[in-house]
Amino acid sequence: TQLLEQSPQFLSIQEGENLTVYCNSSSVFSSLQWYRQEPGEGPVLLVTVVTGGEVKKLKRLTFQFGDARKDSSLHITAAQPGDTGLYLCAGAVQAGTALIFGKGTTLSVSS
Amino acid sequence: NAGVMQNPRHLVRRRGQEARLRCSPMKGHSHVYWYRQLPEEGLKFMVYLQKENIIDESGMPKERFSAEFPKEGPSILRIQQVVRGDSAAYFCASSPSIPRNTEAFFGQGTRLTVV
Numbered sequence: 323t324q325l326l327e328q329s330p331q332f333l334s335i336q337e338g339e340n341l342t343v344y345c346n347s348s349s350v351f352s353s354l355q356w357y358r359q360e361p362g363e364g365p366v367l368l369v370t371v372v373t374g375g376e377v378k379k380l381k382r383l384t385f386q387f388g389d390a391r392k393d394s395s396l397h398i399t400a401a402q403p404g405d406t407g408l409y410l411c412a413g414a415v416q417a418g419t420a421l422i423f424g425k426g427t428t429l430s431v432s433s
Numbered sequence: 434n435a436g437v438m439q440n441p442r443h444l445v446r447r448r449g450q451e452a453r454l455r456c457s458p459m460k461g462h463s464h465v466y467w468y469r470q471l472p473e474e475g476l477k478f479m480v481y482l483q484k485e486n487i488i489d490e491s492g493m494p495k496e497r498f499s500a501e502f503p504k505e506g507p508s509i510l511r512i513q514q515v516v517r518g519d520s521a522a523y524f525c526a527s528s529p530s531i532p533r534n535t536e537a538f539f540g541q542g543t544r545l546t547v548v
Contacts, residue, residue: 364524420478
C-alpha cells in the first residue's frame with residue numbers, strides 16, 4: 323500500500339511554463355517534506371511544512387500543505403532547464419518516525 | 434546534504450558475498466535512517482537507528498540484512514549472501530537528536546551491483 327501518491331509520475335514541459343505536482347494521502351502527517359533528486363545523487367531537502375494550510379515559497383517554487391494535513395502541492399513558475407529532476411514528497415506520521423516517500427515525479431524541462 | 438557521508442559510492446559483489454555499507458551522519462545528528470531505491474521507484478524505508486539502538490526495522494528483510502549504529506563510528510548496513518535482487522541504490526539519512534519535525538538529510542548513496 324502506497325501511503326503517499328504523487329502525480330503526475332512524469333512531466334515534460336518547455337522552458338517558461340508553469341507546473342504543479344501533487345502529493346496525496348488518506349493519512350494525516352505531522353510534517354511533510356519535499357525533496358529534489360538528480361541522477362546519481364541523494365535527495366536534497368527543499369522544504370518542510372508542518373501546519374495545515376501552510377504555504378511556503380522558495381524563489382519560483384511554492385509549496386502548500388493541505389488544511390487537513392493529508393496532501394501537498396508543489397508549484398513551479400516559469401520552469402527552467404535547471405529544474406529538471408526527480409521531485410519526491412515524504413511525510414512523517416508523527417515526529418521522530420521514519421519518513422515515508424512517494425514514488426516521485428520526474429520533471430524534464432527543455433529549452 | 435554534503436554532511437552525510439556514505440562509502441563506498443559504488444560496490445560490486447558476486448552472488449553469495451557480503452556487502453557492507455557505511456554511513457557517517459551529519460555532525461550532531463544521532464538518528465540514522467537507511468533507504469533503498471530501485472529505478473523509477475521511490476525510496477523504501479528499511480531501518481531507523483539511534484546510537485546503539487534499533488528503533489524501527491519494519492522495512493528491513495528478516496534474513497540476510499542487518500544494521501547497527503555503534504556508540505563510536507559509522508552506521509553499517511550489512512547484507513549477507515547477496516543476490517541479484519539486492520542490486521539497488523542504498524541511501525542513508527540523518528536527523529537531529531530531538532526533531533521537532535522529521536527532517537532528514539541524505540548522503541549521496543551507495544550503488545550496489547550484484548553480479
